[in-house]
Amino acid sequence: MKTDWRSSVIAQLEKEAEQFLQTSTVSISFDTYRKFMRNGDRQSYEALYFLQRKRLTTFGLLQFLYPERQAYTEALENEIWQVCNEFTWCLPAHLDRQFEEQDYKTYQQTNQLQYTVDLFAAETAFTLAEMIHFFGEHLDDFLVEKVKIEIDRRVFIPFLDGSFHWEKATHNWASVCGGSIGAAALYLMNGDRKQSLIIDRVIQTMNYYLAGFEEDGACTEGYGYWQYGFGYFVYFADLLKRYRNIDLFEYPKVKAVALFQQxxxxxxxxxxNFSDAAPTAAPMIGFTHYLHKKFSEVHVPTESLATTSIVDHCGRWAPAIRELCWYDPKLKGRNWPTGSCLMEDSSIFLSRIEQHAFAVKAGHNHEPHNHNDIGQFILYSRGNVFLRDLGSGQYHKDYFSDKRYQFICNSAEGHSVPVVNGFYQQEGARFYGEIIHAEQNNNYDEIELDLSRAYPGQLQFTRSFQYYKTEHPKLVIIDNFLFNESPSSLVESFIAEDLPFDLQDNKLYLEGDKETLEISYEKDIVLPTVKRKSFRNHQGEIECYLHILCEVVSLNKQVSLRFECNLLGGK
Structure with a gap:
């Protein structure tokens, strides 16, 4: 008998809790704390920090489900106690060291400890505030008061006494930090003047967050950051409507942003997975049900696509509890709809037909979580991303520094964009591309990009795609270059899934699980090579891919290159 989604979720929570009950609470050493400052290592500290949050959230969810079970209550109290006694709620990678690591002289002048309020400090405040709101009568009275004190001194006081860079950010930091602080204030401050000051500032921050979206609602940071950033916007907006009768859902753009998932x-x-995004993801089904009730145009996907592991890799409480509370078993989902979608303002195009799809972007090279990827595209068929995007690499101190584009997944070298006169695309808003033509039909889609400003120097460059939506789809790529003088070199670059391949005459074959992709090219014009390469993905694992390099051997002022990608069917 098939088990429903909610029952599967609860069974998994109980299994994880049983394992946690057999192990001790998390302790983080000073050496582990210092690793990021010493060598840029984020993973050692964050693995333990997030394990602590997973334990906290898991026991909190089971307290919600089984308030009468004393073992879960006691375990939750112990995890709350551990969190209250942490040196900082902020990650070392986000720390302002003049605060947490203030010297004794500074401490004597202020007589108080200083704290950085980052994503995770703010989230922790939200988590604990909501937990004592839900479970306060089941928890030790002293512990409840301890939580209030810790939230006040670690988050509310620093926020009220200062200002933070994320308050005017136009990306996920604004909504997560601001929304978490606002939610905690709504739970704990009981309508006093300080609460009003916090809420007013948070609403301003939410306006900055929404300003980061174009009118089409696309999240150029990637789908994971849509779930994260827009999620915390919605969590705060929901509470604000209930506690203050202020409706952020009526704001311009919110509906468009809600429709991005589909x-x-x-x-x-x-x-x-353009930008720092994972190649696979699971829709948050409870969150989607909530959005569908706000905006009926929000597509409800099939339940089978939703994860039953509602406690994410960071152990976040706010999305997990809402997956349980907002899930509506009466809402029956469907497959993602067939069709094409042009997000014109954000320069992203998607065409989807059953188990086949094609996507492309233009945009600029100063986007949030930017990759140098103007003109990048993806070709998917029946379980294989034949021409792929590497997505996010492993986060490290250098990943968000001036060394960012030394990481292959962020650089133009790691994307399906050409190398012109030996130059890869560079970072910066001055490098951009535009969608200049888009035609959407039942049988085929056509889209053309002007990429002339994606490269330095005097160059006219257009890239066009024709995607034929037949039983075995075909993608035709045509790159037209016009130079002031003949280029010294020109190399077409394609990033492909790590698959068995066969290079024959004027064709390259990639063998997928259920399909074979045939890429044909003009052998008198280009000389192809295929190299198997690797990079470290977001989970820190070594992941391989194929790098197809097509060197243009016939160079003139005007160069036109054509590649046909035919899906042949197969297994």
Whole structure:
């Protein structure tokens, strides 16, 4: 007998809790704390920090489900106690060291400890505030008061006494930090003047967050950051409407942002993963049900696509509890709809037909979580991303520094964009591309990009795609270059899935699980090579891919290159 989603979630929570009950609470050493400052290592500290949050959230969810079970209550109290006694709620990678690591002289002048308020400090405040709101009568009275004190001194006081860079950010930091602080204030401050000051500032921050979206509502940070950033916007907006009768859902753009999810899946759980995004993801089903009730146009996907592991890799409480509370078993989902979608303002296009899809972007090279990827595209068919995006690499101190584009997944070298006169695309808003033509039909889609400003120097460059939506789809790529003088070199570059391949005459074959992709080219014009390469993905694992390099051997002022990608069917 098939088990329903909610029952599967609860069974998994109980299993994880049983394992946690057999192990001791998390302790983080000073050496582990110092690793990021010493060598840029984020993973050692964050693995333990997030394990602590997973334990906290898991026991909190089971307290919600089984308030009469004393073992869960006691375990939750112990985890809350551990969190209250942490040196900082902020990650070392986000620390302002003049605060947490203030010297004794500074401490004597202020007589108080100083704290950085980052994403995770703010989230922790939200988590603990909501937990004592829900479970306060079941928890030790002293512990409840301890939580209030810790939230006040670690988050409310620093926020009220200062200002933070994220308050005017136009990306996920604004909504997560601001929304978490605002939610905690709504729970704990009981309508006093300080609460009003916090809420007013948070609403301003939410306006900055929404300003980061174009009118089409696309999240150029990637789908994961849509779930994260827009999620915390919605969590705060929901509480604000209930506590203050202020409706942020009426704001311009919110509906468009809510519709983004259904415009970014290639098929099933495979995502258009431009920027720092994972190649696969699971829709948050309870969150989607909530959005569908706010905006009926929000597509409800099939339940089978939703994860039953509602406690994410960071152990976040706010999305997990809402997956349980907002899930509506009466809402029956469907497959992602067939069709094409042009997000014109954000320069992203997706065409989806059953188990086949094609996506492309233009944009600029100063986007949030930017990759140098103007003109990048993805080709998917029946379980294989034949021409792929590497997505996010492993986060490290250098990943968000001036060394960012030394990481292959962020650089132009790691994307399906050409190398012109030996130059890869560079970072910066001055490098951009535009969608200059888009035609959407039942049988084929056509889209053309002007990429002339994506490279330095005097160059006219257009890239066009024709995607034929037949039983075995075909993608035709045509790159037209016009130089002032003949280029010294020109190399077409394609990033492909790590698959068995066969290079024959004027064709390259990639053997997928259920399909074979045939890429044909003009052998008198280009000389192809295929190299197997690797990078470290977001989970820190070594992941391989194929790098197809097509050197242009016939160079003139005007160069036209054509590549046909035919899906041949197969197994």
């Amino acid at each position: 415009k970014v899946f290639l098929a099933d759980n495979t995502v258009v």
